[in-house]
Amino acid sequence: MQTFDLEAQGLRALNSTLHALKGQTNETAWEIINPKGSHAIAVGLDAPVDVTVRGSTGYYCAGMNKQATVRVKGSAGPGVAENMMSGTVIIDGDASQYAGATGRGGLLVIKGNASSRCGISMKGIDIVVHGNIGHMSAFMAQSGSMVVLGDAGEALGDSLYEAKLFVRGSVKSLGADCIEKEMRPEHLELLADLLKRGEADGKAKPEEFKRYGSARKLYTFNIDNASSY
């Protein structure tokens, strides 16, 4: 395993070193020490490497990740794994606002709680949160799945498109055009897979969740729905 001391070597050196791994296969395990809440740690990676951050991170850790597995042995600041394309990001602690925002692929696992706007505008990413999520989560979520083992805050899934939302606990309120939907066998199957990949299969069973999705009433403008806009 390669060790990178972020405090000593600096952010620019870290990201340029990790970017240089594209196309290489012989330095696949990295550990970053002394992150001390720095922003933009391990952003724009594009190689099947395994990066472990020993501590908490600031904004946008693992932003736009492709292929890499990034593990944060602490909590993550706002926008963790934003616009992720593929790969896996696992946060041992909590995640701040906008976790997984606009993500287009890959898997984001948050073992603690996620704050507001988790999965905002998600476009294909899968998100598994072991704890609770804050208000306005999955706002305008387009596609992908979000699994929440705990509770969801206000206005879940407001104005969402085709993303699938699964919540085990309570939902404080649903956002505009978001409704509870029937859990069919294919959803239970999807959920079982997500729980397994999200390292939560021992913690919850698919049958304990409810499914939420779009009522599709706001897909084309209608003046009689104006109060929902």
Added chain:
Amino acid sequence: MSDFPHTPPRQSWTFSNDVNAEIRRAAATGIYDIRGGGSKRRLPHFDDLLFLGASISRYPLEGYREKCATDVWLGTRFAKKPIHLDIPVTIAGMSFGALSGPAKEALGRGATAAGTSTTTGDGGMTEEERGHSQTLVYQYLPSRYGMNPDDLRRADAIEVVVGQGAKPGGGGMLLGQKISDRVAKMRNLPQGIDQRSACRHPDWTGPDDLEIKILELREITDWEKPIYIKIGGARPYYDTALAVKAGADVVVLDGMQGGTAATQDVFIENVGMPILACIPQAVKALQDLGMHRKVQLIVSGGIRTGADVAKAMELGADAVAIGSAALIALGDNDPAYEAEYNKLGTTAGAYDDWHEGKDPAGITTQDPELFKRFDPVLGGRRLKNYLKVMTLEAQTIARACGKNHLHNLEPEDLCALTIEAAAMSGVPLAGTNWVPGKTGF
């Protein structure tokens, strides 16, 4: 019948025929009017400024013989690879989705032949424009449709869009008629639905967050790409200052004449400021921070001629961007299609229902039958010609003002025709030394 004269019928200025027609339309349909383009109202503009030309106190340069350079560097503050353009007229961001693929290709062809850049829009980067644009600016928008790190890396610059002149504070809209299968796939949306773009970025709010967002974008692209911040003309002094603080290499400032693919008419006509009022405020912010010419300023919104280019640069801009004018150069609203415009209930020059996707010129549409009418090679040639003419016009004026580079144009070469223009531009009213609010009156 009395022999006394009758009072002739008198229309109300407040309740004009246009206003009444809109009230009837709203009452009948229950939806606000959505249209493309920019503000159509009469606004204080570059037309209200005149050049003074050389005289005894300064001498002109010989037209055609003495050099008047036009090139511009953009992104010299932080980017490892700043952009060098031959001319200071760039092509503004317009989305694939709003425009057809062939129209984007034509913009790339024309801009490249003229030595300038094009810009993507709210729909991601297409092969048509990347393939045909030597210099391509990639917009980073609130919707993040199509956003991906590969396109970030193959762009020549990144433009973080905070606002747009046609709708500062508003989001985008692409109605179902234009969400074709290809457009839907690029945006990860179901086909045929009305698509509403967010007005605010999903993962940052405020200038402190923006600074960190820019750090992330620079790290992802290894600090190579110039980073522009585009703002709508609402509070240009503070927005420019905050963009500089957040780390912009370039500020793009769009006045309310700037077009949009589709927005509420009430928004287009009532929100924001004309570009004439915006430029001096932005320049002052840059000067107050000691960053004028270090952070470059691109202005847009109603730029039509080389005279407009020269006037914008005299007020302190480093370059301009054109959108609506570029579409007209390609063939938008061409009277050759008058019969078809009539069928759509409009006339050439007034057609603005771009969101309906029925553009007879085949430019603002996703209908393959319509965009077959548009030849991207010919369109590119027309755009190149137009850009060259604008540049020649600006050079002609600059030489007459004794300048050997367009960047040497200065406000001292201008006078204002109206008190409003003088107050907004900071240029004295013609025949006086009066700038309202500034000098001793």
